[in-house]
Every structure is written in structure tokens, then in C-alpha cells.
Amino acid sequence: MNKNRLSPALASALNAQMTKEAYASQIYLSFASWADTQGFEGVATFLFRHANEERNHMMKILEYILKRGAPVTIAAIPAPPAHPASINNCFEMVFAHEVDNTTSIYKLAKMSMDEEDWATWNFMQWFVKEQVEEETLALKLLDKMKIAGGDKAPTDTLYLLDSELLKGPDKARAAEDVTTENP
Ligand code: OFO
Numbered sequence: 001m002n003k004n005r006l007s008p009a010l011a012s013a014l015n016a017q018m019t020k021e022a023y024a025s026q027i028y029l030s031f032a033s034w035a036d037t038q039g040f041e042g043v044a045t046f047l048f049r050h051a052n053e054e055r056n057h058m059m060k061i062l063e064y065i066l067k068r069g070a071p072v073t074i075a076a077i078p079a080p081p082a083h084p085a086s087i088n089n090c091f092e093m094v095f096a097h098e099v100d101n102t103t104s105i106y107k108l109a110k111m112s113m114d115e116e117d118w119a120t121w122n123f124m125q126w127f128v129k130e131q132v133e134e135e136t137l138a139l140k141l142l143d144k145m146k147i148a149g150g151d152k153a154p155t156d157t158l159y160l161l162d163s164e165l166l167k168g169p170d171k172a173r174a175a176e177d178v179t180t181e182n183p
Pocket of ligand 1: 053057130
């Protein structure tokens with residue numbers, strides 16, 4: 001009896017998305033480490049938290065594939081892009097990455113709809129909603145940077161923005177405190 005409830009195409013696309021979420025985590029880890037090295041502790045904390053979130057997204061997909069009886073393939077994670085040139089550039093790259101990931105999530109949602117795999121379609125809606133939140137968050141940061149002068153933002157303004165991110169609710173949570181249901 002075949003217990004695999006995912007089509008080969010959808011299983012393969014979900015596995016690819018799982019690796020993409022791992023890649024996103026690597027990007028955030030890389031940018032967070034870069035920000036910390038530059039002395040931006042608040043930006044680093046914010047980005048480290050997101051690295052955790054992306055890893056949890058990866059786990060959420062992994063658990064779903066297993067739950068549907070399909071094979072999970074752990075693949076190599078591509079290297080993250082080069083370090084940003086500035087804090088403004090860092091937020092620009094974060095936003096561009098999130099938009100790219102949204103495109104990929106939409107493709108999966110469409111695939112599941114075309115296949116009439118309503119379980120996967122329903123599962124993907126969590127990610128559709130999550131991407132709206134993540135894009136909004138990145139856009140808000142970009143808006144703040146724009147007001148501050150973008151790449152020409154003065155050091156004291158960057159200091160204030162960094163302090164704001166440090167004391168905000170975006171403090172990195174320990175990996176053991178988060179769940180795949182509530183990343
Ligand atoms: Fe996984 O949400 Fe961002 O990329």
C-alpha cells in the first residue's frame with residue numbers, strides 16, 4: 001500500500017523549499033555576524049533571531065513531508081551572498097531575499113492548487129501569511145533607513161536605530177524556546 005500522500009513533483013518542490021529555508025537561515029546568520037563585527041549589536045540580534053525563524057521554517061516543511069509519508073532529502077545549502085556594503089544595503093538585501101522566497105512559496109501554493117492537493121495548499125497558507133509579515137518587517141526597516149538618509153545615514157542615527165532593535169521584542173530567542181508551530 002502506498003502511504004506517500006505527496007506527488008513526486010510536489011515532494012521534490014517541498015524538499016527544494018526546505019533547502020531554501022535553510023539557505024535563508026544561512027543568509028541571516030552571515031549578515032548577523034557581519035553586523036556584530038561592525039558593532040551593530042541590535043541589528044545583529046534582530047538578524048540572529050531571524051536565522052532561528054528560518055531554520056524553524058525549514059523544520060516545519062521537513063516535518064510536513066514526513067507526515068505525508070514522502071521521503072526527505074537533506075541537500076547541500078548554497079553559500080550566502082557576500083557581506084552587505086552598509087546597514088542600508090543589508091536591509092535591502094534582506095527585503096530582496098524575502099521577495100524571492102515569496103515567489104517560491106507562491107509557486108508551491110499554485111502547484112498544490114493545480115494538483116488539488118488541498119492538504120498541501122492549506123499547509124502553504126501559513127507560509128503565504130508569514131511572507132507578508134516578513135516582507136512588511138523588512139520594508140519598515142528600509143523606510144526607517146530612508147528617513148535616516150539611506151547609505152548616507154549619520155552614525156548617531158544608526159546608533160539610535162541599532163539601540164531600538166536591541167531593546168525591541170526582536171531579541172534572539174534561544175533555539176530551544178521555539179517550536180515549528182510557533183517559530
Ligand atoms: Fe522563511 O521566511 Fe523568510 O525567507
